[in-house]
Amino acid sequence: MIKMEKVTKVFKGDVVALRDVTIDIGKGEFVFLVGPSGSGKSTFIRLLNREDVPEHGRIFVAGRDIGGLSGWRVPYLRRNIGYVFQDYKLLQKKTVAENVAFALEVIGKGPQVINRQVPAILELVGLSRKMDRFPHELSGGEQQRVSIARAFVNRPLILLADEPTGNLDPNTSVGIMRLLERINEIGTTVVMATHDSSIVDSMRQRVVELDRGMVVRDQARGVYE
Amino acid sequence: MFSFRYALRETGQNLWRNILLAVATVVTVGVSLAMFGGFMLFQVAVDSATARWQDGVEFIVWMNADTGTDEDAGVRNQLDESPGVQHWEYVDRQTSYEEFQEFFEDTPEVLDIFTAEGVPPYFRVVPVDPDPDVVEELGSQFKGKPGVRTVTFAGDVIRDVQNLSNRAGRVLFIGSIVLLAASTLLILNTLAVAISNRRTEIEIMRLVGATKWFIRIPFMLESLVQGLLGALVAMISNALLRNYVIDQFSDADGLQLLAGFKVDDAAMLQVNLLVVAVAVGVAVVGSVLAVAMHLNE
Numbered sequence: 182m183i184k185m186e187k188v189t190k191v192f193k194g195d196v197v198a199l200r201d202v203t204i205d206i207g208k209g210e211f212v213f214l215v216g217p218s219g220s221g222k223s224t225f226i227r228l229l230n231r232e233d234v235p236e237h238g239r240i241f242v243a244g245r246d247i248g249g250l251s252g253w254r255v256p257y258l259r260r261n262i263g264y265v266f267q268d269y270k271l272l273q274k275k276t277v278a279e280n281v282a283f284a285l286e287v288i289g290k291g292p293q294v295i296n297r298q299v300p301a302i303l304e305l306v307g308l309s310r311k312m313d314r315f316p317h318e319l320s321g322g323e324q325q326r327v328s329i330a331r332a333f334v335n336r337p338l339i340l341l342a343d344e345p346t347g348n349l350d351p352n353t354s355v356g357i358m359r360l361l362e363r364i365n366e367i368g369t370t371v372v373m374a375t376h377d378s379s380i381v382d383s384m385r386q387r388v389v390e391l392d393r394g395m396v397v398r399d400q401a402r403g404v405y406e
Numbered sequence: 407m408f409s410f411r412y413a414l415r416e417t418g419q420n421l422w423r424n425i426l427l428a429v430a431t432v433v434t435v436g437v438s439l440a441m442f443g444g445f446m447l448f449q450v451a452v453d454s455a456t457a458r459w460q461d462g463v464e465f466i467v468w469m470n471a472d473t474g475t476d477e478d479a480g481v482r483n484q485l486d487e488s489p490g491v492q493h494w495e496y497v498d499r500q501t502s503y504e505e506f507q508e509f510f511e512d513t514p515e516v517l518d519i520f521t522a523e524g525v526p527p528y529f530r531v532v533p534v535d536p537d538p539d540v541v542e543e544l545g546s547q548f549k550g551k552p553g554v555r556t557v558t559f560a561g562d563v564i565r566d567v568q569n570l571s572n573r574a575g576r577v578l579f580i581g582s583i584v585l586l587a588a589s590t591l592l593i594l595n596t597l598a599v600a601i602s603n604r605r606t607e608i609e610i611m612r613l614v615g616a617t618k619w620f621i622r623i624p625f626m627l628e629s630l631v632q633g634l635l636g637a638l639v640a641m642i643s644n645a646l647l648r649n650y651v652i653d654q655f656s657d658a659d660g661l662q663l664l665a666g667f668k669v670d671d672a673a674m675l676q677v678n679l680l681v682v683a684v685a686v687g688v689a690v691v692g693s694v695l696a697v698a699m700h701l702n703e
Contacts, residue, residue, distance in 0.1 A: 230613065253617070260615035270606055283607075286412055287616035335614070 182208040182339060182370045183229060188238030190224050190394075198224035199235070200394040206372065206387075208338075211365045213381050214374040215405055216391035222374035225391065226341045229372065230262055231255045243338055260288055263332030263369075267344035269324045271316040277327050278303065278312040284331045298334055306330045306360060322353035326360065333364055340364060342373040346380060354380060378405035416624035417631060420600045427599060428632060431592045435636025435688060438585030439681050440643035445578035446677040447644060450669045451652050452571035464536055465545035467529040468555045471499075477553025481529060484551070490544045495530045502527050511670070526555055586688055589636070593629045593692030594699075600625060601700045608701070622701055626693040633689030637682045644681070648674060 183206040190199040199221045206212055214222045227233045228240055231247050240247050247258055271280050281302060282295045290298075303309050306326040316324055325345060332340060342361065346354035358380050365371045375381060381388060381404060388403030389396060421428045467481060478496075485494045497505070503522040510517050533541050545557045601608065611621050648669050669677075 232613075256612075256615040256617045258615075259613060264613045270610060272607055272610070283610070284614040287611045287614060287620060289620070331610075331614070 182206055182210070182243060183372070184241040185228075186239045186241075188228065188235045188240060190221075190228060190233060190235045197394050199228070199391075202238070202391075202394070202396055204389060204396060204399065206370060208370055209365070209368050211362070211371045211384070211386040212373070213384075213386055213388045213403070214372065214391060215376070215381060215388055216397075218376075219393075220391040221394040222391055223343055224394075226343050226372065226374055229339070229341060230264060231258055256288075260335060261338045263329075263335070263337040263340040265325070265328050265332045265340065265342040265345045267347040269316070269321075269328040269348075271324055271327055271331075273316050276313050276315055277308055277319070280316070280327055281330045281334050284334050288335065302330045302334045305333075305363070320353070321349050322356055325349060325353075325357050329357070329360055329364070333369070337369065339370045339372065342371065344374055344376065346375065346377050351379065358384065381405040413624050413627055417627040420604075420624060420628045421631065423603060424596060424600055427596050428628075431589070431596045431632045432635040432639065434585065434592050435589040435633055435685065436639025436643070438582055438589050439636055439640030439685055441578055441585060442582035442684060443640045443644040443677055443681045444647055445575055445582055446680060447647055447652065447669050447674075448571060448578065449575055450673045450677065452567060452575075454668055454670075454673075456568055464533050464541045465531050465557055465559045467531065467545075467548045467557050469527050469529075469553050470555045471524050471526045473527065473553040477551075478527070480552055481548065481554065484548065485529060485531065488544070488547070490534055490540065492532045492534045494532065497528050497530065499523075499525060499527045508670075586684065590688050590692045590695075593632060593689060594696045596632065597625050597629055597693055597696035598700050600628060601696070618701075622697050625697060625701070626690075629689040629693035629696070630686065633685040633692075634682070636688075637685035640681045640685070641678050644674070644677060 183204075185202050185204045188199055188202045189197070191197050202221075202225070214225055216222055224233065228235055229242060229247075231250060234248055242258065243261060245258075250258060272283065275283060278299055281299050285295050285298060300309065300312070303312050306329055308323060308326055308330065311319065311323065316327065319327070325348075329345070340361070345361070346357055349357060354377060361371055361373065362384070385402045385404070388398065388400045388405070390398035390400075467485075469478065469481070482496070485491050499522060503520075503525040506520065506525050507517060531545070533544055535541075541559060545559055548554055548557050608621060652669055
């Protein structure tokens with residue numbers, strides 16, 4: 182599903198964010214990206230979403246080399262990739278249902294699709310009863326559930342999550358991880374950057390550790406350290 | 407697939423969120439377009455009032471209404487042979503009558519008195535030397551010739567009106583161009599604020615796969631709405647200018663020159679269409695610049 186071949190990303194000032202990274206992630210895998218701050222986790226995720234392009238190497242998503250993708254095709258790539266933020270990035274003036282519907286609306290889906298898919302995804306994340314609430318009326322965990330619902334409502338092949346539990350307490354984090362696990366079980370490939378060792382240790386999924394832009398460990402059913 | 411309902415809703419919300427800035431933009435665009443429209447109307451009115459005296463015509467040889475071909479030919483020959491005449495133009499009886507009808511279209515009581523047979527043909531003459539004394543002497547040579555009714559001269563009043571209109575027109579034109587440039591910048595700034603207010607929304611739109619144009623169109627529509635509302639303000643101003651200023655001139659008793667100082671419906675429509683076209687141009691330039699500067703991924 183995701184393949185990186187000798188990928189190097191250098192930012193201005195010769196800061197090497199990723200160095201010669203080669204990795205292969207299969208369909209339906211759950212992968213934790215771990216490593217200290219500045220190790221290249223976020224850059225890894227941004228490259229998969231074509232928010233950035235590498236200086237060297239090639240990146241394949243669903244068999245397509247996304248480095249050579251022309252600008253107008255990037256949005257269509259992103260429709261196959263859900264994105265979950267650490268700070269949720271919900272629209273404060275829209276309700277829960279409107280926040281989720283927004284993701285469908287802006288890719289041109291009609292009211293029929295929206296009316297069918299939004300309640301279904303809110304059911305999946307356990308927020309059916311709060312679909313008319315505004316983000317400020319929800320707890321942090323609930324807001325992150327809305328964010329996940331928005332990322333997954335279009336049923337993407339891949340879900341990228343950048344520190345999704347970074348702002349949550351341990352109990353709430355467990356709930357969010359159960360949700361991501363459920364989404365993964367449906368067949369979605371999940372790539373999650375995290376600093377949360379307890380979650381990584383408890384789930385025993387594949388762990389890719391980055392350090393100064395290099396893959397220093399790639400372990401099936403791994404632990405944080 | 408693009409959703410017009412979505413675009414219209416977002417455009418409306420954008421305008422409402424920045425309502426004060428939007429009003430300021432509409433007023434600025436409206437004032438600048440009103441100046442531009444005023445300049446155009448003023449030019450149309452002056453051209454209408456001095457139509458016979460355009461392009462350097464300094465005197466007119468009016469023939470008798472019942473003049474014959476031989477008499478016309480006599481004046482033609484004299485104009486051709488005169489070294490002081492640069493060129494001349496003959497306006498036949500039918501064309502003269504049409505001009506007369508246009509000139510007095512608002513005063514049917516005058517139109518009722520005359521028929522085509524009662525309106526004289528005439529010669530519009532451009533002299534080599536526009537000096538008033540030379541023109542006076544040259545024109546006077548035609549007085550009393552067979553078939554000639556009278557000779558009229560452009561005179562100082564006509565030239566003063568034309569000069570004044572040229573100067574006033576230049577001031578209005580330059581002023582409107584400066585204000586239109588300011589309007590373009592204001593539209594750009596209004597959109598920059600709207601884009602800044604919706605930065606999170608735009609980021610989410612990009613990440614979930616909205617196309618560039620899907621993101622851009624509501625902002626561009628917003629500036630188009632502002633431009634068109636500005637054009638509406640200008641069109642109202644144009645109508646007021648025509649009905650309460652220009653038409654007042656033409657109603658002034660005893661000022662024959664100002665009788666032609668008017669703007670007909672066709673010219674009004676043309677000016678209004680031009681105002682709308684300029685408004686759309688300003689909106690498009692402002693929004694394209696804003697999108698290029700603030701929404702270029």
